[in-house]
Amino acid sequence: MQIAEIRRYPVKSMLGEVLSAAEVDARGIVGDRWWAVRDPDGKLGSGKNTRRFRRMPGLFDLRAYAAERAPIVELPDGRRFPAxxxxxxxxxxxxxxxxxxLTPEGHVAHHDEGPVSLITTAALRRLGELTGAGPDGTSIDPQRFRANLLIDLPGRGFPEENWPGDLLRVGPEVVLRPVRRLTRCAMIDMAQGHAAERNDLRKALAEHHDLAFGVFASVEQRGRITVGDTCSWA
Known part of the structure; x- marks a missing residue:
């Protein structure tokens, strides 16, 4: 079991970055979802409408990159601006x-549910089976789930759902505490980056898996993580 991908989203609900390494503090991946798009009513830009969020079509046409003072936002025409x-x-x-x-985080965290989100290659393979795409899962781009960590695991299924309550050591320094499953919304079927629009992923999860995919975790011990780091039970 090891880290296959690390992703960070410097501005909530925009496209983000694939990293080779990252620092993790009590809030999660440093710089992840620290900024957000805000409308005049104070709601945060998202792919869904809730009490806190407002659906803003077009956010997935924008990409954000972490920078020292504020993230850099790239527009579809290639122009870039500090946030x-x-x-x-x-x-x-x-x-x-x-x-x-565009505003930085205040008293309320920008995360939907928790500091660090995780999915597994085993779950991607199982979802591939459920959508009729075959068991290898390669037809399902992990970026659709906007998880911070993709954990490489053999087999197929949803093994991460047995993790809440345990402590997961990620690399030599970081310890995470998985908390609960992540409920998925329509965003996982939306076109984003090089992943085209779909209409079957949320339907398959609704029919077979209570709309859940992946878990979120709190941070028990901060430190640095790197792609390829071994994950084990602390």
């Missing part, structure tokens, strides 16, 4: 066809 640049706010608003600002 704290008012001119960038206006440009993002033009893409989204609404008035928005």
């Amino acid at each position: 704290d640049d008012p001119a960038g706010h206006r440009a993002v608003g033009e893409v989204l066809a609404r008035t928005v600002t």
Whole structure:
């Protein structure tokens, strides 16, 4: 069991970065979802409507990269702006066809459910079977689930769902505590990056797995993680 991918999303609900290594603190992957798009009502830009979030089509056309002062946001036409640049706010608003600002996290965390989200290659293979795509899971891009960590595991199934309550050591320093399953929304079927739009993933999870895929974890011990690090039970 080892880390296959590390992903960070410097601005919530925009496309993010694939990393070779990352620092982990009590909040999660450092810089992950630290900024968000906010509308005049104070709701955060998302792919869904809830009490906290507002669906803003077009967010997946934008990409964010971590930077020292504020993330850099890349528009579909290739222009880039720091997330704290008012001119960038206006440009993002033009893409989204609404008035928005980009703001760092305040008293309420930007994460949907918890600090670090995890999925496994075993679960991707099982979902491939459930959608009729075959057992290898290669037809399902892991970026659809916007997880921080993809853990490489043999076989197929949903083994991560047995993890809550245990302590997972990731590499030589970091210890995570899986908390509970992640309930999935329509975002997993939306086109994002090089992953085309689908209409079967959420349906398959609803029919066979209570809409759940992956787990989130809290951070028990901070440190540095690297792709290829071994994961074991602490």
